[in-house]
Amino acid sequence: TGNFRLRGFRLSPLAGFYGVFPLGETRYRDSAGAKDAYPWSFSLPLGWTAGLEGAVIYGPGRVVAGLRFSADFGTVTIRNSEERQYRRNMASLYLGYEFGFYGGKSRGED
Secondary structure, rough: OEEEEEEOOEEEEEEEEEEEOOOOOOEEOOOOOEEEEEEEEEEEEEEEEEEEEEEEEEEEEEEEEEEEEEEEOOOOOOOOEEEEOOOOEEEEEEEEOOOOOOOOOOOOOO
């Protein structure tokens, strides 16, 4: 990532990779309320992400907003009575407040 700054405003593009780690079976509940679970696996448990984040000084911290897009390299396989495969493509929009616990730099330096 690289940061572009102008009078208290920061714009940060980002790009990178992520890993997916299974934490259990795929669980679901149908419209009738019945629950079930199936084993699943990834053909390649990696993906990529790219996005843009903006921040502006507000009080002791910054108001932060961003947009990210992420996609898996491999496919997810769910094994039940028939085998189903899918690949995830995700967009995320977020808004938050950033503040630090370490005061090593002043607000203007970042």
